[in-house]
Amino acid sequence: MVTMRENILDVLRQGQTILSDGALGTMLQSYDIPAGTLPELWNAERPDVLRAVHQAYLDAGSQILTTNTFGGNRVRIREAGLAGRGVELTRLGVLLAREVAQDKAWVAGSVGPTGQLMEPLGPLSEDEAADIYAEQTTALAEAGADLILIETQHDIAEATAIIRAAKAHTQLPVFCTFAFNAKGRTMMGLRPGEAAARAEEAGADAVGANCGEGPAAVALAIEQMRQATNLPLIAQANAGIPQMGEHQRAVWDITPEQMAEHVRSYVAAGARVVGGCCGTGPQYIAAIAAALRSV
Numbered sequence: 001m002v003t004m005r006e007n008i009l010d011v012l013r014q015g016q017t018i019l020s021d022g023a024l025g026t027m028l029q030s031y032d033i034p035a036g037t038l039p040e041l042w043n044a045e046r047p048d049v050l051r052a053v054h055q056a057y058l059d060a061g062s063q064i065l066t067t068n069t070f071g072g073n074r075v076r077i078r079e080a081g082l083a084g085r086g087v088e089l090t091r092l093g094v095l096l097a098r099e100v101a102q103d104k105a106w107v108a109g110s111v112g113p114t115g116q117l118m119e120p121l122g123p124l125s126e127d128e129a130a131d132i133y134a135e136q137t138t139a140l141a142e143a144g145a146d147l148i149l150i151e152t153q154h155d156i157a158e159a160t161a162i163i164r165a166a167k168a169h170t171q172l173p174v175f176c177t178f179a180f181n182a183k184g185r186t187m188m189g190l191r192p193g194e195a196a197a198r199a200e201e202a203g204a205d206a207v208g209a210n211c212g213e214g215p216a217a218v219a220l221a222i223e224q225m226r227q228a229t230n231l232p233l234i235a236q237a238n239a240g241i242p243q244m245g246e247h248q249r250a251v252w253d254i255t256p257e258q259m260a261e262h263v264r265s266y267v268a269a270g271a272r273v274v275g276g277c278c279g280t281g282p283q284y285i286a287a288i289a290a291a292l293r294s295v
C-alpha cells in the first residue's frame, strides 16, 4: 500500500501508475452550489460537502485528492467579491482534503489560471503573476499539500510563471496540465509537445493534459507530449462536452465505461497519473480504477 509519506515522484519513478480523482466543480453542482458562487467559498461555508466529496473519491480508489483551490488566486478571489480571503480559503481547502486523505492519499494543491491574459496581450505582468502564485503556492505548501497541481493551462507564459513560483517558494513536486481541444491546441494555440517541453524547462516534475474536449483529445495530447519529454505524464479528461439538460444541469456525453475504455491508450502513451476532470465523479474513478487493474 502506497502512503503519502512516500514522495509521489519516487513512486512514479518506480513505474507505478497512480489513480487521481475527478471533478470538484461538477460535484459541488450536484450539491446545488448556487450559480456564480466561487467554489472555494464552500471551503469555509460548506466543509461538510467538501469532506463528503473527498471521501467519495477516496472510497472510489483515488490515491490523490485534489484541493478545492483552483480559483484561490487573488485575482479570481477579488473578482468574486472576496478580496483578502484567498490565503484563508486556500488553507481551508488543503486542510479539508488532508483530513479525509490522512496517509491514504496524496493531497494535490490545485492552482488554476487567473483568467487574465499576460502582457503584452493583457494586463498581467510577469512580476505580478510571480507574486500572485508565490502567495498561493506558499499557502498550499504551508497548509500541508503533498504536491502542487497546476491545472487547465492555456498560456505557456502563465503556466511557466506558476511552475517557477511553486519551485522557488515550496519544496513540493510540481505537476502541470494543459487543456487541449480536439485539434490538439490550447485556447492560446499552444501544442502539446511545446507545452511539455517548456513546462519541463521551467522545472515541472510531471506534465499532462486535463479538461478540454474529452478522453480522445487527452490521449492524442499525451502521445504528442511523449515525443517531447520523458517526464511522467498525467491524463485527466472531461466526460466529453456538456449539453444543457433539464433544470439547467449539464449533461455529459461520455459514460464511466466509455471513459475507462481510454485508459489503456493513456497508459500506452505514457500516462502515469490518471483521473478525470469536468463531468466526472466517483463512478468514473471507480471505472478507471478497474481498467487500470486490467492494464
Ligand SMILES: [Zn+2]
Binding pocket: 210, 211, 212, 238, 277, 278
Ligand atoms: Zn475540467
